[in-house]
Amino acid sequence: MNIGLLLFIPNRYVENRMLAAVVNAGFEVTQAQARVLMRVGPEGTRLTELAEAAQVTKQTAGFLVDQLEQAGYLERVPDPTDGRARLVRVTEKAKFAVPVANEEMARMEAEWEQHIGKRRMAQLREALEMLGEITDPYR
Amino acid sequence: MNIGLLLFIPNRYVENRMLAAVVNAGFEVTQAQARVLMRVGPEGTRLTELAEAAQVTKQTAGFLVDQLEQAGYLERVPDPTDGRARLVRVTEKAKFAVPVANEEMARMEAEWEQHIGKRRMAQLREALEMLGEITDPYR
DNA sequence: TTGTTTTAGTCAGATTCTCTGATTAAAGTA
């Protein structure tokens, strides 16, 4: 089985479960919105950065941020260091979603560790982190 | 860094490079089409199976197969074992795309092995295969 | 300083992808 597919399966699984957890906690977001939302940093992030991190065009990122802003999960504030830019920030309302997502992720990791063992889990993480060095276009 | 993101990054990288390789070889397919196309087995595959493997609804799979059929990359033939079903098969035209994709994947694997080492690569594969047991909804 | 180029973001419009719900026909089952 090719490694692309091997990566795809658990990745899809994680996305599904994290989204389900967040939605279940009462946050009405879609998968695409969630992908943007989870990349907003604690101090706010520029739209362009969000677009790059989520691998979509600025227009798409803007479209999703618009929706999240309307839903009250994000807000745009001027970037004090650059008159052209604006910082996208998570609102109080959405802050509660972050721990929900993190807890679900932690739960999955625990389940995985249970299944494959602590050692393999550490190896997996190490290998993936190193792969990130050559496969992450934005670092 | 959470393991979801760690899985996401190389997965996206693989998808991008495989698609680029195939497109570069003259096959005009989109990412979504490619995801379906790569899951068609050598003896043909039912639409329902394709949908499950690619994690989309039957309608979506059908829509993409329609396009691939129109482009001459896939064909539908009756399933001799089930009057309701039809087998989706890769045409001669598209058969040439398969090795292109496989070679690119092999190239990536070699690059990765180069970067993280043979041992870690084997560990990565082992861990992912085991994770598939609990994260693949269709097995 | 002025003119040029780059960067951040938006607007407009179109295309692509994906879904829900309903339907048809064949297969399996009681």
Next chain:
DNA sequence: TACTTTAATCAGAGAATCTGACTAAAACAA
């Protein structure tokens, strides 16, 4: 045979994404 499930499609809608053109601020070069 009658009922239920399964494979696939039709119809329609919604979500996500793109390309191209544009504005304004910043960075840079002469």
